[in-house]
Amino acid sequence: MAVNDISFGVPAGLVKAVIGPNGAGKTTLFNLITGFLAPQRGRILYREQEIQSLPAYAVASLGIARTFQLVQLFDHMTVLENVMVGRHRLSRAGLFSGGLRLPWARREEAAIRDKALEALEFVGLADRAAQPAAVLPLGLKRLLEIARSLASEPSLLLLDEPASGLDRVETERLGEMILTLRDRGITILLVEHDMSLTMEVADDIAVLNYGRLIAEGPPRAIQKHPEVIAAYLGTDWQG
Amino acid sequence: MEILAPLLQYLISGLTNGAIYALIALGFGIIYNATTIINFAQGEMVMLGALCAISIYHVNPSLPLAFAGGVAMVTVIGLVFERLALRPVRDPSPISLIIITVGGAVFIKGIAMLLWGKDPYSLPPFTSNVPIGLGPATILPQNLWVLGVGALLVLFLEAFLRLTLVGKAMRACAYNPRAARLVGISTGRMVQLSFGLSAALGAAGGILIAPLTLGVYDMGTMLGLKGFSAAILGGLGSILGGVLGGLLLGVAESLASGLISSGYRDAVAFLILLVALFIRPQGLLGGKQ
Amino acid sequence: MRLPRLLNRWLLFTAAVFLIALLMENEYYLTLLNFIGIHTLLVVGLNLLMGYAGQISLGHAAFFGLGAYTSGILTVTYGLNPWLAMLAGMIISGVAAFLIGIPALKLRGYYLAMATLGFGVIVYIVFTEAQAWTGGPSGLAGIPALHLAGLSFDTPWKLYLLIWMVVILILILSASIVDSRIGRALRALHDSEAAAESLGVNTQRLKLLIFVWSALYASLAGSLFAHTMNFIAPSSFDIMFSIKLVTMVVVGGMASVWGSLLGAGVLTILPEVLVFFHDFEVVIFGGILMVVMIFLPRGLVRGLLDLKEFRRYKRQGGAFPV
Numbered sequence: 045m046a047v048n049d050i051s052f053g054v055p056a057g058l059v060k061a062v063i064g065p066n067g068a069g070k071t072t073l074f075n076l077i078t079g080f081l082a083p084q085r086g087r088i089l090y091r092e093q094e095i096q097s098l099p100a101y102a103v104a105s106l107g108i109a110r111t112f113q114l115v116q117l118f119d120h121m122t123v124l125e126n127v128m129v130g131r132h133r134l135s136r137a138g139l140f141s142g143g144l145r146l147p148w149a150r151r152e153e154a155a156i157r158d159k160a161l162e163a164l165e166f167v168g169l170a171d172r173a174a175q176p177a178a179v180l181p182l183g184l185k186r187l188l189e190i191a192r193s194l195a196s197e198p199s200l201l202l203l204d205e206p207a208s209g210l211d212r213v214e215t216e217r218l219g220e221m222i223l224t225l226r227d228r229g230i231t232i233l234l235v236e237h238d239m240s241l242t243m244e245v246a247d248d249i250a251v252l253n254y255g256r257l258i259a260e261g262p263p264r265a266i267q268k269h270p271e272v273i274a275a276y277l278g279t280d281w282q283g
Numbered sequence: 284m285e286i287l288a289p290l291l292q293y294l295i296s297g298l299t300n301g302a303i304y305a306l307i308a309l310g311f312g313i314i315y316n317a318t319t320i321i322n323f324a325q326g327e328m329v330m331l332g333a334l335c336a337i338s339i340y341h342v343n344p345s346l347p348l349a350f351a352g353g354v355a356m357v358t359v360i361g362l363v364f365e366r367l368a369l370r371p372v373r374d375p376s377p378i379s380l381i382i383i384t385v386g387g388a389v390f391i392k393g394i395a396m397l398l399w400g401k402d403p404y405s406l407p408p409f410t411s412n413v414p415i416g417l418g419p420a421t422i423l424p425q426n427l428w429v430l431g432v433g434a435l436l437v438l439f440l441e442a443f444l445r446l447t448l449v450g451k452a453m454r455a456c457a458y459n460p461r462a463a464r465l466v467g468i469s470t471g472r473m474v475q476l477s478f479g480l481s482a483a484l485g486a487a488g489g490i491l492i493a494p495l496t497l498g499v500y501d502m503g504t505m506l507g508l509k510g511f512s513a514a515i516l517g518g519l520g521s522i523l524g525g526v527l528g529g530l531l532l533g534v535a536e537s538l539a540s541g542l543i544s545s546g547y548r549d550a551v552a553f554l555i556l557l558v559a560l561f562i563r564p565q566g567l568l569g570g571k572q
Numbered sequence: 573m574r575l576p577r578l579l580n581r582w583l584l585f586t587a588a589v590f591l592i593a594l595l596m597e598n599e600y601y602l603t604l605l606n607f608i609g610i611h612t613l614l615v616v617g618l619n620l621l622m623g624y625a626g627q628i629s630l631g632h633a634a635f636f637g638l639g640a641y642t643s644g645i646l647t648v649t650y651g652l653n654p655w656l657a658m659l660a661g662m663i664i665s666g667v668a669a670f671l672i673g674i675p676a677l678k679l680r681g682y683y684l685a686m687a688t689l690g691f692g693v694i695v696y697i698v699f700t701e702a703q704a705w706t707g708g709p710s711g712l713a714g715i716p717a718l719h720l721a722g723l724s725f726d727t728p729w730k731l732y733l734l735i736w737m738v739v740i741l742i743l744i745l746s747a748s749i750v751d752s753r754i755g756r757a758l759r760a761l762h763d764s765e766a767a768a769e770s771l772g773v774n775t776q777r778l779k780l781l782i783f784v785w786s787a788l789y790a791s792l793a794g795s796l797f798a799h800t801m802n803f804i805a806p807s808s809f810d811i812m813f814s815i816k817l818v819t820m821v822v823v824g825g826m827a828s829v830w831g832s833l834l835g836a837g838v839l840t841i842l843p844e845v846l847v848f849f850h851d852f853e854v855v856i857f858g859g860i861l862m863v864v865m866i867f868l869p870r871g872l873v874r875g876l877l878d879l880k881e882f883r884r885y886k887r888q889g890g891a892f893p894v
């Protein structure tokens with residue numbers, strides 16, 4: 045999907061939601077921000093730094109983490125190991141130091157493990173730590189993906205439809221989790237079809253349609269915005 | 284004049300080999316377009332073409348029959364290979380497909396060694412073997428056969444892909460397999476067709492070159508690799524690129540072996556490949572990666 | 573709990589290696605075991621690349637050969653200390669891998685396979701043609717044995733101890749790498765390159781790193797080979813040998829350090845014990861590659877282990893990827 049001439053800001057420390065009908069360009073927007081796609085023109089600023097030409101790993105190294113609409117786990121690794129990869133950017137053991145288990149690398153490894161377990165506990169998956177990631181049911185896979193991004197201690201977290209595939213109870217817990225993270229100072233950019241979740245957690249909402257920004261504002265204003273209502277009428281407005 | 288004669292001679296032999304590389308390169312390109320697989324067994328189809336034609340010729344010494352029979356047999360082998368080795372693949376990751384087709388190449392080569400032994404076989408030239416003078420150099424009629432039939436095959440291929448319905452369907456699959464499926468093109472059928480077609484092209488190349496180089500069970504490996512180098516050099520999946528890459532590679536290695544050392548002939552071909560990968564990985568006529 | 577178990581396994585393995593050294597007197601068997609050890613070094617490195625980084629080298633024989641010839645030429649022609657020559661070989665192989673890897677790993681899928689294949693052919697031709705240095709097709713003879721503190725590794729028994737000590741160290745090191753930060757990043761990129769990148773893993777650099785690393789193992793194995801045989805010829809380093817190494821990885825299983833030992837062992841012993849194997853060698857190797865990869869894409873041993881694990885977890889309701 046193409047996105048055109050979108051200009052909006054994500055205020056630090058808040059939850060911003062991006063909504064819009066299917067094909068509005070939300071995932072494309074995510075891919076642009078996180079460096080998986082390069083924009084043909086325009087700029088993406090993160091803390092006054094231009095990041096639009098950075099490769100994905102470099103964007104991640106700045107503290108921008110994301111989840112994927114189609115869950116992307118490391119299927120052949122354990123739940124704990126998945127989250128430990130999240131610590132990659134914050135640790136530095138290399139082939140030699142890690143392979144030879146030098147004292148400092150050993151300490152670092154222990155710290156990675158502790159922090160990973162902490163993240164697992166946060167999402168409530170600590171008791172599954174030793175299982176292969178692939179055997180988790182979808183709802184837990186989404187939580188694992190969140191734990192994994194949290195382990196990288198992001199200052200900006202992009203969640204791409206985190207509630208899809210979750211049941212009511214799980215969705216409610218997710219909502220609480222998002223608010224807890226915000227209170228910890230993590231800025232969150234959320235793409236979500238579940239409107240009740242979005243309205244509940246978002247401080248600010250941007251509405252996309254056909255790759256264009258058609259409205260922006262707090263949830264109450266957005267719900268009454270005529271163009272938004274028009275855009276959603278007759279389309280697959282979900283939730 | 285003393286320099287010109289050998290240069291012209293190298294050019295002739297280079298173009299001849301290059302035409303064969305081009306045919307193999309096109310085989311790689313056809314399969315790549317339909318499946319994004321690099322079929323490392325492509326070179327073995329060339330070997331099989333030569334040896335099958337030679338065997339048929341020994342039973343019934345008619346060259347047209349040997350040519351047609353060889354191409355037909357190898358086409359069937361190409362189809363069988365696709366059916367048995369590639370369709371059942373459970374994990375179509377590049378690394379699995381590389382290993383499977385490399386395994387297939389080795390397997391086919393081993394079978395050929397068991398069937399035909401390690402000795403080379405000859406196939407008589409298509410017409411007389413009297414060299415024709417061409418300025419200061421000479422050219423064998425078989426060289427002309429290779430160049431002529433090679434050019435004809437390329438034109439046929441181009442016409443087939445551009446003008447026939449099946450050819451258009453194949454190109455559609457290459458551009459956008461999902462859209463092709465939506466309009467009712469069977470991609471499975473197209474994959475099959477691509478394997479048959481490229482096996483046939485390879486076999487034709489093998490039969491054309493056999494009178495000049497002899498046919499032997501291990502000829503396919505090197506020819507296949509050079510065909511692939513040609514495809515990369517020209518731009519994988521482009522017909523004109525494959526032809527250009529093949530001819531360039533043939534001439535370059537022929538010149539190098541003549542002017543530097545014949546022992547390094549094969550090394551030159553791969554040096555060109557490595558340099559091409561360095562400088563222009565998408566190939567001379569390839570689009571963006 | 574994890575670490576002691578791991579240590580135990582290594583201690584058992586080391587004990588077994590030494591037990592064999594005490595009991596085995598037959599020089600033929602010892603020599604065979606030495607080849608298995610050398611092949612294991614090659615296969616472990618290739619397995620890190622194939623099983624973990626998801627890339628393939630079809631020219632690993634070239635790095636093996638670079639190590640062997642660098643050791644051979646520097647010791648025979650220039651009288652250099654064999655250990656220094658070994659180091660020089662590793663530097664040369666590492667630099668070569670680095671130069672090939674840069675362009676080839678920028679592109680997806682097939683390019684490293686093709687570039688290494690081309691490199692393998694070139695190196696083989698140079699071994700054959702550069703007669704002034706390499707002795708050409710008839711080979712390079714008179715390579716001295718390795719010495720250490722007055723001890724000369726010149727009998728199959730002493731070589732056995734040397735080679736297998738190296739094998740044990742490399743296996744431990746490799747297993748340890750797999751279980752470290754870099755190893756996790758490698759396994760991660762094999763499962764989902766996008767997710768690995770999204771967590772800050774520079775996948776391209778990591779692939780390059782592991783490719784160079786595996787070339788270093790191969791070069792080390794080559795140097796040991798040269799000092800074991802005291803004679804080397806180009807035929808040990810042809811494309812077919814590269815393909816045999818890939819087959820060993822496939823049999824032992826991708827992403828399995830222990831499997832490398834098994835793959836190298838089985839495919840080194842089989843041709844020796846089965847007389848008919850020689851004629852059918854090519855067909856058998858090709859057949860193994862195709863059949864295993866079609867039905868068990870993670871390799872023979874690994875594939876069977878996966879199936880076992882799959883049964884264990886099926887009750888919990890997830891689908892285990894095979």
